[in-house]
Amino acid sequence: MGKSLMYLLQTDEKPNRRRNLFEEAKKLDILVKDKNGEAYMVPNTAFDVGMLDLTHPLTAGWFKQILQEMVDDGVRGWMADFGEGLPMDATLYSGEDPISAHNRYAELWAQINREFVEEWKINSVGKEKEDPEETLVFFMRAGFRDSPKWGMLFWEGDQMVSWQANDGIKSAVIGLLSSGLSGYAFNHSDIGGYCAINFPIIKYRRSEELLLRWMELNAFTIVFRTHEGNKPSCNTQFYSNDKTLTHFARFAKVYKAWKFYRIQLVKEAAENGLPVCRHLFLHYPDDDKVHRLSYQQFLLGTEILVVPVLDKGKKDVKAYFPTGETCPWQHIWTGRLYKKPGCEVWVEAPLGYPAVFVKVGSIVGETFLENLRNLNIL
Template sequence: MILRPLKHILLSLSIPEFETWLLCFKQTDKKPNRRRNLFEEAKKLDILVKDKCGEPYMVPNTAFDVGMLDLTHPDTAAWFKQVLQEMVDDGVKGWMADFGEGLPLDVTLYSGEDPISAHNRYPELWAQINREFMEEWKSARAGKEREDPEEALVFFMRAGFRDSPKWGMLFWEGDQMVSWQANDGIKSSVVGLLSSGISGYAFNHSDIGGYCAVNLPFIKYHRSEELLMRWMELNAFTTVFRTHEGNKPSCNSQFYSNHKTLSHFARCAKLYKAWYFYRTQLVKEAAQKGLPVCRHLFIHYPNDRNVHSLSYHQFLIGTEILVVPVLDKGKKNVKAYFPEGETCSWQHIWSGKLFKEHGSEAWVEAPVGYPPVFIKAGSTVGETFVDNLRNFGIL
């Protein structure tokens, strides 16, 4: 387990005290747990997936091998929930339920089912066990004392299949490169955000700044300060606002690197906080109707052919906020498209300028710290959002 302070990272959710990295893998004794050797416990209980010889199937994972929990075994859930309970008793309020997508296709499972078909079901079971623990923990506390939001629990995960949103609480998009790339960088995080949203994953987000850095003699990907700051601006308008140091922290600019990055982080956290009231509405709407918080424009403007050509370029928050993130290095302005079919104007939150021509494009200035964001003129949601920005001193 890796614990990192998280109170300021998931700002306004008011839930986790710690982010805990939790795997469906059980590591061998390269880094034994100080209290318990979970690998040996799981091996003794015979709840690890097996190879064709009946031995624990060892999966290479970076610098060490791991065994995978057999989530089809009837004893696995009870044992794993006991591990979760121990974490919660130690003060953990939230965790990253990582992996889940890597079940090998030649394992032997307790259930006897074909591992090829079980491969897609595995992340659903992984989400279900974590969610069941949440519900059981909540039920055990019912009636004992007045509900305290600080005592809530949350987990987020990256693996998924058809029924994963039924069990998962939050999702994130895995490990993007620390780059401006469209295929696996900041642009791809927007593509993933919007495509997953229309696939049932209403509460998704990415690591601020990306995750994968490369530091080889001829290939280097290091997170620049500019990329980090633009990613902060982007994620201030997703369901979760969460940083990550990345796989090579020393190669990456961090939110705590200097006064400039820390101040920008605080500014974007206020941006995120300013639409908390609307996010709460959209989360409820997602639970009732399945609509994602962050939406591709064609969901609300299906007859506008121009929005069909948009990919990572811009997106809606609900119906009242339009975000046009800066996703290219060195750019200080972006092209915004205002869809057809509106009866009101879009208002730029920083300048107050109104854009009345629907079905048209306009270049908008976007210095660092002022991501192009628009609200529907006269919208109660938009006005409240702008009022909050003023109250936070950033408008």
């Protein structure tokens, strides 16, 4: 997995650099400019960067050539990071108002990346053209109205490595569901979050429990993907010990077990825009209780109900079974049936056994359970 950026850093002091993309872009005059006509150096954490002017006619071709070189080296996927940071006082080649162009910039960023993917498909031959494993994919975090038209996958940016609702594991669910209602059908978060803080007076470090619960959550999203975070040494990683590796392997299998349904939901999203992960009110709009839910639970399509553990130290969750549903819900781990619509029930959910339910009599549910058995998860 690679990473592509519209931000370019001066690399003169980097001893092992092969190319200085910043200087190349500067010579081509394809960087966003400040009011004085100089390359606009945008503050980015501990350093300043130049930003590609996506309205310049030379930018797309130059950047696609970089992507081509990356793909020629064997890369088949990349993070098309950033896209949201066009300065409000920048000067663009197009001459347009930077405030008006700010949101459109994210769309152009998605469009250039997607155009490269489509052009690569057209020009591919042999195994690259026939083998689905050779398909290119990119994911991004910035977006505006037309971004889903161009973006292949999205992720929710950099959550804190915490249990918080404002910026942590709970916010990952809120963002997942709200973005799904806004046309972003294929979205996900970094397993374990990203932002750690290690100051003397305040510390946010990814705990083992948080990482394991985030694995359980993301096994039921469109992408099951880890990230070491901004401070890897402060965070528990999936490879930290036997417990984390075993848990990761277990939920990679859970993720695999509903692949057949994920493919179906992706096709459905392409046809009608419905997200893969859905807030319950999309299918139970007349249930007032459903309208008060935020991060507590969600649906995969219509057939799987997920009630993740999102609080430290908790080993049970409160599941709500909506009114308007005629089929009972079956707990995947115990087989217990919940037949009464409109009721709340406390369900045990120790590590490794998040509260997940399938509709009784559902072909999707039966296939999912059978796949779990075949993978020795049940």
